[in-house]
Amino acid sequence: MVDQNKSTAAPSLADGEERFSKSGFIFAAIGSAVGLGNMWKFPYITGKYGGAAFFLMFIVCLLAVGLPVLMAELAIGRGGRGSVSTSFNRLTKQKGWGALGFLMIAAPFLILSFYSVVAGWTMYYAVRSFSGQLFTTTDYSGQFNAFIGSWQPVWWMLLALVLTAAVIIKGVSAGIEKFNKILIPGLVILLLVLVVRALTLDGAGEGVSFFLSPDFSKLTAESALVALGHAFFSLSLGMGTMITYGAYVDKRQSLGAGTMAIGLGDLLYAFLAGLIIFPTSFAFGIEPGQGPGLVFVALPAAFAAMPLGSLFGGLFFILLAVASLTSTVGLLEVPVAFIRERYGWSRGLAVTVITVLLFLVGIPSAVSVGGAVSGLDFGGKTFFDWMDFVCSNIMLPLGGLIVTIFVGWVWKNAAEEAGLTAAWFWIWLFMVRYIAPILVVLVLLYSAGALDFLFKG
Ligand code: PHE
Numbered sequence: 001m002v003d004q005n006k007s008t009a010a011p012s013l014a015d016g017e018e019r020f021s022k023s024g025f026i027f028a029a030i031g032s033a034v035g036l037g038n039m040w041k042f043p044y045i046t047g048k049y050g051g052a053a054f055f056l057m058f059i060v061c062l063l064a065v066g067l068p069v070l071m072a073e074l075a076i077g078r079g080g081r082g083s084v085s086t087s088f089n090r091l092t093k094q095k096g097w098g099a100l101g102f103l104m105i106a107a108p109f110l111i112l113s114f115y116s117v118v119a120g121w122t123m124y125y126a127v128r129s130f131s132g133q134l135f136t137t138t139d140y141s142g143q144f145n146a147f148i149g150s151w152q153p154v155w156w157m158l159l160a161l162v163l164t165a166a167v168i169i170k171g172v173s174a175g176i177e178k179f180n181k182i183l184i185p186g187l188v189i190l191l192l193v194l195v196v197r198a199l200t201l202d203g204a205g206e207g208v209s210f211f212l213s214p215d216f217s218k219l220t221a222e223s224a225l226v227a228l229g230h231a232f233f234s235l236s237l238g239m240g241t242m243i244t245y246g247a248y249v250d251k252r253q254s255l256g257a258g259t260m261a262i263g264l265g266d267l268l269y270a271f272l273a274g275l276i277i278f279p280t281s282f283a284f285g286i287e288p289g290q291g292p293g294l295v296f297v298a299l300p301a302a303f304a305a306m307p308l309g310s311l312f313g314g315l316f317f318i319l320l321a322v323a324s325l326t327s328t329v330g331l332l333e334v335p336v337a338f339i340r341e342r343y344g345w346s347r348g349l350a351v352t353v354i355t356v357l358l359f360l361v362g363i364p365s366a367v368s369v370g371g372a373v374s375g376l377d378f379g380g381k382t383f384f385d386w387m388d389f390v391c392s393n394i395m396l397p398l399g400g401l402i403v404t405i406f407v408g409w410v411w412k413n414a415a416e417e418a419g420l421t422a423a424w425f426w427i428w429l430f431m432v433r434y435i436a437p438i439l440v441v442l443v444l445l446y447s448a449g450a451l452d453f454l455f456k457g
Pocket of ligand 1: 034233
């Protein structure tokens with residue numbers, strides 16, 4: 001049986017039966033952080049909110065809020081050595097934290113149900129690009145709409161879920177760690193190949209300067225809040241993933257150094273993704289602020305127009321697919337760890353049951369986004385958009401808020417677990433206690449539309 005880690009009584013993560021190696025942890029966490037957020041969402045929001053100025057804002061948010069919260073999540077996981085809810089309960093006597101932690105178990109389940117839909121699209125596009133079928137038309141938007149408006153995305157989503165389950169079923173070191181250790185360096189190679197291709201296109205320079213020369217007049221409060229929300233999403237915060245991964249980290253590993261490595265890794269991938277997408281778009285006269293369709297509609301047009309486009313397009317979509325699978329793996333482990341710990345199920349059973357449920361919950365997302373099934377729109381948003389909105393804009397900042405309040409104000413031994421020097425510890429605590437919660441509340445209010453009056457007119 002693949003599940004060597006199966007234990008009989010109460011398979012607590014605390015028993016130390018499952019651990020990452022030092023480098024395995026870094027690869028796995030970078031794998032979780034680097035995903036569709038970096039390659040699909042980051043380029044189109046950067047395009048929309050003004051290019052380089054937005055990118056700078058994103059870096060500031062990452063450093064000032066993202067990294068402190070990331071460190072807080074890892075510390076909770078390693079300190080509590082349990083699934084999300086258990087870790088909270090172990091670290092304080094105050095009641096109710098475990099229940100709050102439950103939010104961070106439901107969130108990754110829901111996010112996975114629509115994230116795997118987009119992961120499925122990337123695999124479909126990779127296959128179509130390599131086979132050349134993607135380029136048999138010039139109406140790329142019609143082609144994309146016809147695909148997402150059919151039932152096909154359901155089966156591609158299922159493939160994404162099955163691949164994710166196949167990794168998670170093997171456990172922490174033979175599954176998650178090994179998978180990421182192979183694929184993350186693979187991603188770097190793919191990225192570099194595509195960066196070289198993009199930068200050597202005629203007219204690439206304009207795209208580079210759009211991405212790298214900031215025009216500060218484009219900085220607005222709104223773009224700052226979007227950048228902050230994205231820093232959270234991109235580092236996989238507020239979703240229980242980093243807490244769960246934290247539970248598998250060796251006590252001797254430095255959380256501070258790990259946090260820096262993960263943050264840098266995530267930033268580097270976003271940077272390289274920008275160096276692929278903006279030069280390519282500009283070289284072919286494509287508007288980079290056109291929204292979610294950028295990668296699936298605009299880039300195929302660009303690939304069609306370049307020599308060996310079907311190869312480069314295929315590589316690009318493989319890159320997206322791999323990046324998304326290393327993230328779906330981190331999402332699935334959260335509910336799996338919880339169910340195993342709480343109900344004593346074997347890994348295999350937990351993974352199977354959750355994957356089947358995910359498939360069922362994912363279907364409405366898969367068929368609503370392109371209108372394959374009508375009647376799944378509420379209040380002007382599709383079911384898919386609602387899932388994304390509720391998870392990314394509400395549950396994720398709420399999860400982040402819970403983490404900052406817990407580490408900043410409730411948990412007494414955070415210093416011990418963090419293992420930072422006194423100066424770094426105070427900087428960290430200050431950010432987690434005061435700056436992060438205030439900014440996260442602003443993001444929440446913004447998402448709920450409560451700040452709209454500031455941005456109108
Ligand atoms: N960080 C991932 C990305 O950028 C998304 C994600 C969010 C993954 C939360 C896990 C948990 O695509």
